[in-house]
Amino acid sequence: MDIATRVYNHKWKIDPIVRSLIDTDFYKLLMCQSVFRNKPDTQVTFSLINRSKHIPLADLIDEGELREQLDHIRSLSLSRGESTWLRGNTFYGKRQMFRSDFMEWFEKLRLPPYHLERKGDQYELTFEGSWPEVMLWEIPALAVLMELRGRAVLNQMGRFELQVLYARAMTRVWEKIEALREIPDLSIADFGTRRRHSYLWQDWCVQAMHEGLGSAFTGTSNCRIAMMRELEAIGTNAHELPMVYAALAKDDAALAQAPYDVLHDWHEEHEGNLRIILPDTYGTEGFLQNAPDWLAGWTGIRVDSGDPATAAQIAIDWWKERGEDPSEKRIIFSDGLDVAKIKELHTKFAGKTSISFGWGTLLTNDFRGLVPGDALAPFSLVCKAVSANGQPTVKLSDNPNKAMGPADQIERYKRVFGVGAQEEVEVVV
Amino acid sequence: MDIATRVYNHKWKIDPIVRSLIDTDFYKLLMCQSVFRNKPDTQVTFSLINRSKHIPLADLIDEGELREQLDHIRSLSLSRGESTWLRGNTFYGKRQMFRSDFMEWFEKLRLPPYHLERKGDQYELTFEGSWPEVMLWEIPALAVLMELRGRAVLNQMGRFELQVLYARAMTRVWEKIEALREIPDLSIADFGTRRRHSYLWQDWCVQAMHEGLGSAFTGTSNCRIAMMRELEAIGTNAHELPMVYAALAKDDAALAQAPYDVLHDWHEEHEGNLRIILPDTYGTEGFLQNAPDWLAGWTGIRVDSGDPATAAQIAIDWWKERGEDPSEKRIIFSDGLDVAKIKELHTKFAGKTSISFGWGTLLTNDFRGLVPGDALAPFSLVCKAVSANGQPTVKLSDNPNKAMGPADQIERYKRVFGVGAQEEVEVVV
Structure with a gap:
């Protein structure tokens, strides 16, 4: 056994789920650079939406643990090696996909505060601030919630x-x-x-x-x-x-x-x-x-x-x-x-x-049917922009079960975009 | 990574399959003590018998690797902790199951030489010497052959x-x-x-x-x-x-x-x-x-x-x-x-x-059906006493497929023990 490693590991206060700012989807970084260039001053609110209402997230996940994980994410910054990789790697056959001004901004970035409140058996989790910063919360927030919910089940097992x-x-x-x-x-x-x-x-x-x-x-x-x-x-x-x-x-x-x-x-x-x-x-x-x-x-x-x-x-x-x-x-x-x-x-x-x-x-995440009560089955959790500069956002999608936004705005958007009847498709994951 | 451990591991010439003289069946030790007490001077020959002739052991297992493993077993002796455990542990509710004279002998024991020769697509592997020493070859010899045959298959896998x-x-x-x-x-x-x-x-x-x-x-x-x-x-x-x-x-x-x-x-x-x-x-x-x-x-x-x-x-x-x-x-x-x-x-x-x-x-060893050609399926390999003080041994069993010994001796034993017709049962493992 490596004694020093084990002793060092004792120093962790938690077992962090997200340990890197680039533990996120690549398109987030591409979009972030685009937003950083084209709409940097937009103020947005992102919000957690649990489409699977039957999953009582606030009963399954301890609020203290959730805060610890989210706080840990706020402590992360881009590491030197990550920055080097983003600057030096070829993406889609192209070098220097990420421009210097964006990288300099990204290297200084810490994620903005979050707002977390229990509402019944669900959590209200929102992020407010400038778009290029807030948008980077989406993926780590979802990953933390999915994994904490899993850990609660795994903790009971031999x-x-x-x-x-x-x-x-x-x-x-x-x-x-x-x-x-x-x-x-x-x-x-x-x-x-x-x-x-x-x-x-x-x-x-x-x-x-x-x-x-x-x-x-x-x-x-x-x-x-x-x-x-x-x-x-x-x-x-x-x-x-x-x-x-x-x-x-x-x-x-x-x-x-x-x-x-x-x-x-x-x-x-x-x-x-x-x-x-x-x-x-x-x-x-x-x-x-x-x-x-x-x-x-x-x-x-x-x-x-x-x-x-x-x-x-x-x-x-x-x-x-x-x-x-x-x-x-x-x-x-x-x-x-x-x-x-x-x-x-x-x-x-x-x-x-x-x-x-x-x-x-x-x-x-195909853990369907592997534990009693199917407690590890994936479910439909999203984290979306719900407003921009004070205006609500709307999504219609090709499936009304994936639509979101205030009802009057949905009607307006349907009119403007000429969307008629849509076929419903069950959203499983 | 624990650097020292990794460097230390480089010093192993092989990856030994059997690493302990008590990596064997408990009944072997009980019987060994009984033989040590009652028939210590009996000279026996033990021999490998592959009942599954369709498994060409000598084609599957490299002779050099087999010798390395068998030589390694000959280098083993009872460790202090193993001796302490045999002397101090309770077996079947009894303390001091193993007597001092037996333990003193066992502590000094190294396994006797083996004789290995390729015969067609099979190995002839025999052990000769005093019964209490030779008998301890049976289990490690079988374990080595089973595991080497497996390793040859596993080496091909990603x-x-x-x-x-x-x-x-x-x-x-x-x-x-x-x-x-x-x-x-x-x-x-x-x-x-x-x-x-x-x-x-x-x-x-x-x-x-x-x-x-x-x-x-x-x-x-x-x-x-x-x-x-x-x-x-x-x-x-x-x-x-x-x-x-x-x-x-x-x-x-x-x-x-x-x-x-x-x-x-x-x-x-x-x-x-x-x-x-x-x-x-x-x-x-x-x-x-x-x-x-x-x-x-x-x-x-x-x-x-x-x-x-x-x-x-x-x-x-x-x-x-x-x-x-x-x-x-x-x-x-x-x-x-x-x-x-x-x-x-x-x-x-x-x-x-x-x-x-x-x-x-x-x-x-239920690896049946898990690799192509069922190359990891278990098969019927035994290692038996074939002679004692120059006389051949015989086993009749309740299944003629498990019988062994020279034909004339089998007839004699059947007569002496009054064994008539027996029902054949397929020996799978």
Whole structure:
């Protein structure tokens, strides 16, 4: 035994869940740089939203422990090696993806305060401040809540019971990997940071994917793991950009334009595989119909809500309509994926266009059925921008179960974006 | 990382499979003491016998590696702590089970030379010398061969593939334990040293049994693990005693008496739960019919071949016939057990007599179906006394597939012990 290490470990007051500011999704850093450049003074509020109301988070997680973990995150700053990696690494084939002014700001950053209050059996957890700072709370806050909820269950288990729990979970992941191996020309990445079972578990899953799938595994959205395991960091942009841009719009005309303004800013900053449209924030069909032609020249579309096959077909039809060749385009599926769905979508669209998969919760947190009462099953927890400069944000999505915002604003947005009836899809994770 | 430990580990020339002289079955030590007292000058030959001829051991295991492992075992001697444990521990409720003269001899012991030769795709591995020394080769020799055969397969596997292999094996063992939990008043011990997958794996299985079954797990036959994990060491006596006694018999009358001579010597040395009859060496039925009455007073019978339910019923009937109450007796099942068989035997005999199980290969080496070509499946390897003072040994067993010895001697033994037709039972492990 290494005595010194053991003694040193005694000095930890807690077992920190998030130990690095880059233990976060790569797209957060890309978006953060974009916001830092284009909208640095926007004041936003982010808020925790537990879509799975039947999970009584405040009963399951001790408030003191939650505060300790969140306080620990506020003590983190970018380490020298992390800064070196962000400055020196190649991302999507490009050097110096992160500009000097952004890196200098990031090196000084500490995350802003949080507001935590128990409300019934749920927690109200909000973050307020300037957008580029507050937005970096989303992923670590979710990871902390998911892992604390897991720890409460794991604390009750015996040593060998725990070993067998992980043995079962490992076997399950590996069987998924074995099944994925049969798919020719697969391209799949880990998108599972936010709802992972734990950091160590995500790290294990990523390494297993790397060994088991070889080059079919294209990388991980988790920057810290990408750095430690020398893998590609994967990700582009998310709903928070159009949601905040839309909230800042002064009138309906500006609102209708907001989602394109986002991609206009993005267009100036990025090219190639980073030019991926996320069209569903206010309804995919309307967004594509009204999109300017330069957007049809982008590399691909990410499908993140609604029926994925329908959405993918809409994308392909849209490219054809705009004179683009779908076989030169890419569709990235990232919503509610598991092996069967991946296989189904691959079978349906292989040959028509390039496809890839951003596999999240059911890669890094498939502990379904492994403990009594299914107390480790993943659930649908999000942390979203709910207001910007005092205006509420709205998301419509292609699935009304993923919509959010005040009812009157939802009606206004539906009118402005011409969104009619939508098909409900159950949100599991 | 502990640098010193890592540097120290560089000094190992090999990764030794057997690292302790008491990494062996407890009954070997009990029998060794008995032999040391009663037949110390007997010259014996032990020989490896691969009953699973389809496993080409010499193709699977490198001869150089095998020699290194066997040479390492010859370098072992009893450590001070092991000696202290054997002298100071309570075995079967008794202190000083091992007498001083035996312990002084054991402390000086190094195992005698071995003879190894490749014959076709098999190894001829024999040990010659005085009985108390040679007999201690059996278990480590088997463990080395089983583990080297496994290592040859494992060497081809990736890191995560290996993790998942063990995850699957752990899950399987745990599911067996969960199934065993449902049996009321279960009494089960680990008898799996000789055909274990590896030492670390046996150690894991024993600890999992301990956590998962609590007091229903009565201990392990492995002395080193019993010592390290502070568990009961379990075991009584084996076929080698009657086989060697029988080979030493001067005529047919002495031969007919030999199996009882063994137990007569044992009777003088041991009492209580160590008075367990192993009746099948030359046929259970004849053995019991001709047994002296004092044997009916013994605590129990171990069933190690043939159909276990039939053998158990024979034992119960015999006790009744001799005026003994079977409900005060114990039957120990130790042949080819797995969960279904354990449940079946428990259901059949619970209430009629006390029953317990010595669970071997399918506890500590159930890697069936876990790698391509089933290359880690256990197989039937034994290491037996084949001659004593120049006379061949014979075993008839209650299963002709487990019989051994020269054909003419088998005929003679069948005649002397009145063994007729026997039912063949496939020997899997």
